[in-house]
Amino acid sequence: MPTRAEVLELLERGDTYGAVGQAFGIAPGKAYMIATGRPADGAPDGDQALVNPRAHNPTEKPAVVAWVRERAPRELTRPEPS
């Protein structure tokens, strides 16, 4: 387990908690806890990304847009030019 000084050294170098975690083979949240003394979960400046694995939350699906584009001309009429 790295010491606080070792973690802070990498952070001061500009590494993220994710990179620090990777460097020492620990979770990013654990690096945060070593550096700050507080759990990342719920800390005011903490981040879920430090505690949790990568979140799965896609908001775009090109296949759906393509499906709508293929369907629309078949089913809808173009408005009369005003």
Added chain:
Amino acid sequence: MTPRLPAPSAWPVVRQLRGDDPSARGDAAKSRRSATLQPRTADADRVVKSVCPYCAVGCALNVYVKDGKAVQIEGDPDAPHSRGRLCPKGSATLQLTTGSAREHHVLYRRPHATDWERLDLDTAMDMVADRIVAERRRGWQWEVGEGQDAKRVRRAMSLAALGGAALDNEENYLIKKLLTALGVIQIENQARVCHSSTVVGLGTSFGRGASSTMPGDLQHSDLIVLEGSNMAEAHPVAFQWVMEAKARGATVVHIDPHYSRTSALADVFVPLRAGTDIAFLGAIINHVVSNDLDFREYVLSYTNAPTIIRQEFEDAGADGLFSGFDPELRGYDPTSWQYEGAYVAAAAGQRDQEGNVRLQHGQGEHGPESRGTPTLDPTLQHPRCVWQILKRHYASYTPEMVERVCGVPQDLFRQICDLFVNNSGRERTTAFVHGVGWTQHTIGSQYIRAASILQLLLGNMGRPGGGVMAMRGHASIQGSSDIPTLFDTLPGYIPMPHAHAHDDFASFVTADAPAKGFWGDMPSYFVSLLKAWWGAAATKDDDWAFDYLPRLTGTHSTYDTVMEQVKGTVKGYMLFGQNPAVGSANARMQRLGMANLDWLVVRDFSLIESATWWKDGPEIESGEWATEDLATEVFFFPAAAHIEKEGTFTNTQRMLQWHHKAQDPVDDQRSDLWFMYHLGKRIRERLAGSEDEMDRPVLDLTWDYPTTGDHEEPSADAVLAEISGFNADGELISAYTELKDDGSTACGCWIYCGAYAGGVNQTARRTPAREQSWTGSEWAWAWPANRRILYNRASADPEGRPWSERKKLVWWDADQGKWVGEDVPDFEADKAPGYRPPPDARGPDALAGDDPFIMQADGRGWLYAPAGTASGPMPTHYEPQDSPVRNRLHRQQRNPARQIYEHPANRYHPDPGEAGADLFPYVLTTYRLTEHFTAGGMSRWTPYLAELQPELFVEVSPELAAIRELAHAGWATLVSARGAIEARVMVTDRMTPLRIDGRVVHQLGMPYHWGANGYATGDAVNELSSMALDPSSHIQEVKALTVDIRPGRRPRGPARRALVEDYCARAGITATTGVAP
């Protein structure tokens, strides 16, 4: 062998005191055992964003997944509305999904069989498709009536479906779309039996039938009045906002028959008799109007207080009947309630039923413009203006009457009045919170109206910390109202058409679309819906396929469906996650109906009571039925859970939240989206090539959704994109204002238009709360147009200035020429406050710059509802169907227009004071617990929850326990004219005996979650209730009924029914008891 203890030097406390970890938060707390432990989340490989499937708070979930399996579910701390918190049910969702009580395979019960057998999924799907096709053809109706009275209905009356509030919006959409195309009109869900009264009450008052606000805004309230809601237990995560307000200095009032944790956390608790809230609220209205304590500028500008009513209108005075009542029809002709000089349509409630009347009054030779303009008296002095009518109507609702009717002492009542008045106005706001304690009455929709009137009078609508917060009960019960698996509406609250003599699209929109406001654009919303459903087949020349819609001929609610089952009209029935044998009123009637079916489909997680009544229901136990005699064929399909599929839930604040799939369902478990899509495909294959006109709506239906995976799961994204809407260029539309009535746009639900704007799933947005404002407008998406607080134009004065700095929300920025503020304006963004419409303006253009209720036909909040309700334009106190007390406010004992049903298993109790009434002397009210969920299908099979609340109980006061010799923790039997049940006795001060009109009335309280199946078993409380409904919302009365209670367990076998029959005989109950209008 004696276990070896570790050396004292290794004991944690010694290590704590001797070592360098005195706080014991590090090494001192570690042991060999703890060294082997790690959190379930530690080796998860991803986190999937999801939503709790229980109540409508919609708490956000993080689902931890390892190797494709969920290993842990926790609250998502990023969520602005739930802030990472979960109640016991939400905390148990992992067990709900991974528990061993879930069924994995299709089960089939042959007619007359005594047990289930396995059936492969494909065969079962084919069998259901065959039965639907055959039954549809057999029971098809083209017309009702004969000769010149014949009306085209185009429908399949022998098929029905129930359930959808626990499903995704996309699933409800496919259910409604396919079944409507098949001609099925008897489509219902939990929203009917839970909050349908809210939709009518809020919709007629303000223009939309959903909560005007969100729990998170309660933090800005100065006074929160919770009435008809035990929010701390039924919606505990949302209750955090009440506590937040309290911490900021707000006063919290709880008004309820039953003391609960909500009461314990309130500043003031007011116990009142169940079923008397209108008397209580009406008296506050009287206090406000008779003492001129209203927010006058708001009332004059934003409500219909100045509007003059027709001369022929007669108020419900001492007799309790408004003008227009027909005792033969047991209903009102609302014509006389209308405005003078105008004929307006309601934004909700009884719409197309009244459409024919409006057509006669409104169309004429000049078209709908001849509906006229309401006449106003801004002095409020005209004797027929709404203000004066309201004043007269509530004049008899005095503090003395509150004490006599509700059992609330006058000084306590006056304290509540003062709290309302002192916490409303420019600087302060009051919020109402209600649940099904208000809705489930024979006049439930008027409970909501009464609160709405008060909020309008005090200027609390559309403002921070104000509004009416309806706490809804299922994950997507709001969604299943918006995209309705309900008989009387189409998506977006477009009324389902009734069979009329002149029946085309133009007549329909002329009758139902008002000349003014956003409902004036109904043709665009409706044509876009018909284009979404029937695509190229919906053309202007073919009247946009309007004829493809089946027609209503009255009420076809779930209770009407039960009667049709009993009569033998309905032969095929599908249940989607709903358990009527426990959750609907009069459970025996539900079983009588199902026992008369040819076939029944049940889709659920486990074998709920509605799936197994034929082998272990109460009628089998009593010997009344033999399983071998029952011919109903039953199909059970195991359902996929929320983390096994994608889609949206719409929560109680109108917010659509997308939940992602975290793991695959196993074996035969499938989503309802899969079920409906593949059922539709199979039906269309069977009808392919048909030239029968009845099959055109099915064959022309747009039903080509893209699919993925081995199971060919349809894309919920694609369904949501269709719901959200697109144009002829294939662009995903941003707002309903872009919809057209010329066939160039398609939109499956106009109020959800924009949910997929720009090809981005807006409902999946999850910007953490700390990175945005308190409105949380970047978390998911709320209808309409992502507005979080409805009617927020009213947060500013007529000139567009905030009423006060403390309560500002949106306001007019003259420099920018638009409305700005914390929320998306619920108003046309660039319409100036001073805008006055030209005389010929229609639709939104006809709204003035100071008309904040943009869905209303006059742009105003309705203190008086000239249309839309079936029980009168103003709430009136009537006693519940079964009550031990005479109505002291009006001669009319009960709501004269209530819906009742004649059947030997649905008898009502005698009037108070009549012979036999004393046999049912106690008032029973029902409620729900934190640890269980509605009819128990998602909680009684979950071990954690079953263990937390293992048994049905009845709460009784120490006084009543002494009278009836009931022992705490002992058994009691409760009896009504419908049934007899048993429960454990809880003797508690939480039930307060009330002094009503000179005598003591005792009340009982019971949770209603139990049934015979699952880990926690007990009798269903709905064995006691009757089918007696509110005529506007068709909801049952289960919050106030009467019963007897006696010590000991209920009889077994035939003696159980004999006990009920003995009570009925001794009470002299017949088919005519309690049925007078």
